[in-house]
Every structure is written in structure tokens, then in C-alpha cells.
Amino acid sequence: MVLNGINMANITPKSVVTSTFGHVLPKNILPFRGINDIRQEQIDAVNKKDSFTKTTPTFNFDECYEKYYNADKINSVINGRIKEICAENGSVPHVEDDIITNFDKHHIETTYEYAAKIGKEIKLNSDEMYKLEVAATLHDIGKTLIPDEILNKPFGLDPDERKIINTHSELGYEILKELGADEDALDVALNHHKDGAGGKLCDIVKIADRYSALTSVRPYKGAFTPEKAFAILDKEVKEGKIKGDYLQALKDSLGFKDPKPIEKEVVNA
Numbered sequence: 001m002v003l004n005g006i007n008m009a010n011i012t013p014k015s016v017v018t019s020t021f022g023h024v025l026p027k028n029i030l031p032f033r034g035i036n037d038i039r040q041e042q043i044d045a046v047n048k049k050d051s052f053t054k055t056t057p058t059f060n061f062d063e064c065y066e067k068y069y070n071a072d073k074i075n076s077v078i079n080g081r082i083k084e085i086c087a088e089n090g091s092v093p094h095v096e097d098d099i100i101t102n103f104d105k106h107h108i109e110t111t112y113e114y115a116a117k118i119g120k121e122i123k124l125n126s127d128e129m130y131k132l133e134v135a136a137t138l139h140d141i142g143k144t145l146i147p148d149e150i151l152n153k154p155f156g157l158d159p160d161e162r163k164i165i166n167t168h169s170e171l172g173y174e175i176l177k178e179l180g181a182d183e184d185a186l187d188v189a190l191n192h193h194k195d196g197a198g199g200k201l202c203d204i205v206k207i208a209d210r211y212s213a214l215t216s217v218r219p220y221k222g223a224f225t226p227e228k229a230f231a232i233l234d235k236e237v238k239e240g241k242i243k244g245d246y247l248q249a250l251k252d253s254l255g256f257k258d259p260k261p262i263e264k265e266v267v268n269a
């Protein structure tokens with residue numbers, strides 16, 4: 001069967017649109033520019049591979065957590081490179097036998113929540129939102145290989161312990177590369193503690209990560225109030241460590257208002 005010059009046996013979405021709009025109504029003789037543009041968009045959409053079928057999946061924190069924070073999977077990627085990084089820093093890769101248990105799930109959950117709030121506030125599109133949510137959830141996955149006694153130390157870390165804990169960024173990058181995570185997740189895992197490094201999603205996660213840490217109880221400190229946490233982060237903006245517009249987005253999303261400066265009392269001499 002032949003329709004508009006197309007053999008039905010070979011019919012595709014592209015051939016239908018090309019036939020209907022491309023030949024019958026060529027762009028340069030269409031009377032209305034608006035219709036012309038819409039039809040051209042339809043032709044362009046068909047020409048773009050996957051444009052009809054590609055949809056952004058819905059993010060689910062627990063699914064993402066279970067998928068990646070899994071000792072069997074992480075054990076399976078403890079290969080030469082990870083052993084090298086640990087050996088250089090005097091550490092031994094360490095994971096539990098089942099789902100990772102030696103890890104602060106509350107921190108990654110709140111980091112994800114704050115990152116998502118910033119993303120929503122600055123109106124990221126759905127594709128970027130999904131990438132941000134995944135990247136925030138996976139940012140500290142390298143800590144699964146850091147020994148508990150260092151991770152949960154109640155007082156200051158000595159220089160060697162600091163060196164070991166700092167490897168969690170590189171370890172996370174290596175784990176995620178092996179597990180096939182996307183580029184933004186790799187960027188965030190590798191750069192979330194480096195000032196001036198990383199892309200846009202990394203800049204957002206840096207703030208979410210810091211706010212979560214400051215407002216949570218840690219082995220070495222209590223939870224700071226939002227006022228105190230934001231005062232610390234304002235200082236970090238001034239030092240160029242984090243981005244002020246994303247910090248403001250977090251404040252706005254939480255309904256936080258900066259306290260008014262206390263006016264100094266004028267004393268007449």
C-alpha cells in the first residue's frame with residue numbers, strides 16, 4: 001500500500017511527518033508563520049532521535065540508596081585503583097557484609113532534601129533536578145570505605161586520619177565510575193569538598209552538604225541552629241568558597257530571613 005508516496009511497509013513517524021508537512025506544506029509557502037513554525041518543530045522533533053520516548057524518571061531516594069549503597073556491589077568494585085588509593089593513605093578498604101550500615105544515612109538524606117529544595121527554588125528543569133537528586137544522594141558514597149573508628153571519632157582527627165578521610169571523594173568517584181553513575185554524580189563525588197571546583201550541580205550540593213552537617217549532631221559537635229549555620233555559610237560565601245545565590249535559594253526555600261543587624265546605641269559623650 002502506498003500513502004502520499006510512502007510505502008506502508010517502511011512507514012515511520014519521520015516519514016509520516018515529512019510526507020504530511022514537509023512535502024505538502026513546504027515552509028516557504030505557508031501563509032501563517034506561526035503554523036509554519038509549529039510544523040517545523042514537529043519535523044525537527046521527529047528528526048531528533050528518542051525525542052518522543054525520552055522522559056525523565058521520577059526520583060526515589062530509597063530506591064537510589066538501596067541501588068548504590070550496597071556492600072555486595074561496592075565489594076565487587078574494590079579493584080586495583082581503590083586499593084592503591086587506600087594503600088597510599090595507610091587505610092584498608094572496609095565494607096559490611098550486607099547493606100552498608102557504618103554510614104550516616106541521615107546526612108545523605110538531608111543533603112539530598114536540601115539540594116532538591118535549592119534546585120526547585122532556582123527552577124531547574126526536570127532533567128537537571130533528577131541528576132541533582134541522584135548526585136546529592138551519592139556524594140559521600142566513598143565514606144563507605146572509610147573505617148568506622150575514623151569516621152565516628154569524637155575529637156579532632158590527626159593529620160594521618162584527616163588524609164584518610166579526605167580520600168572519600170576520590171574513592172566515591174572510583175566506585176561510581178565502576179557502577180556506571182552519570183557524569184554529574186562523578187563530578188559531585190569528586191569535587192564536593194574542593195573550593196572552586198565542580199559544575200553547577202556540585203555547587204548546589206556543596207551548600208546542601210554543609211548545611212546538613214552544620215545543623216546535625218556529629219560525634220565531635222552538637223547541632224547548630226539555622227541562624228548559626230547560615231552565619232557560618234554567609235562567611236564562606238564572602239571567602240569565595242560557596243555560591244551566594246544558591247545559599248539564598250536555600251534560605252528562601254526554608255523561609256529563613258536574615259536577622260536584622262543590631263543597631264549600635266549612640267552614646268553622647
Ligand SMILES: [Fe+2]
Nearest residue numbers: 139140192193
Ligand atoms: Fe563528603
